[in-house]
Amino acid sequence: MGSERVSVLELTLFEHSEASFLRALDEADIAHSRTVIFSTAPQASGVKEVISAVSDAMPWNAIAKVIVAWIEARHSREVMITTEDGKIFHVKGK
Template sequence: MSTQQCALVRFTLFKHSAKSFLAALDNAGISHSPIHMYSAGPQASGFFEGVSALADAMPWNSIAKVMTAWIEARKSREIIIYMDEGKTFHAKGYSASEVEKLLKASTNVVVIDTKPADSE
């Protein structure tokens, strides 16, 4: 029986971010899968996607590089990293190594692109 922990990065994809962000993960060879959320009450509209792996095998650095490159590609993009203590960080302006450190302690990552891919 293994004693390793499983790590999960949960992405909430809003607006026009799903197609381009998931394609960026695919291009980096990072496997991901949808997370289905069920609730009796109303929820914000967004798609949930997760990257999970054994903690030692989680591609933290690769995910952080994808996130920083994705943000820098268009001005209409933003990534917000939520932490357990209620703190939030906007990833814009952070380096990949800084984002990697934040990711390891994150509870949710919100990915937003306010414009469709064909508008810029």
């Protein structure tokens, strides 16, 4: 058995974006699953969705295309991406 890593992309989706973004992932055949988080502290109202794959098999190109198309469909949409090392990328429609 190899020493392959599993990559996990955690998405936080909010009320008005959840259905359309999940539909876009489904249309691109990107597998995803809901994660339930239990906490005693207050949490944001978003739902957590996870995309996971063996590191080399993560569909980064397809995910990027989904994000771009989703933002372009309604220019008021925006996406924030936080990397493992804490860098934040904020993408907005025109």
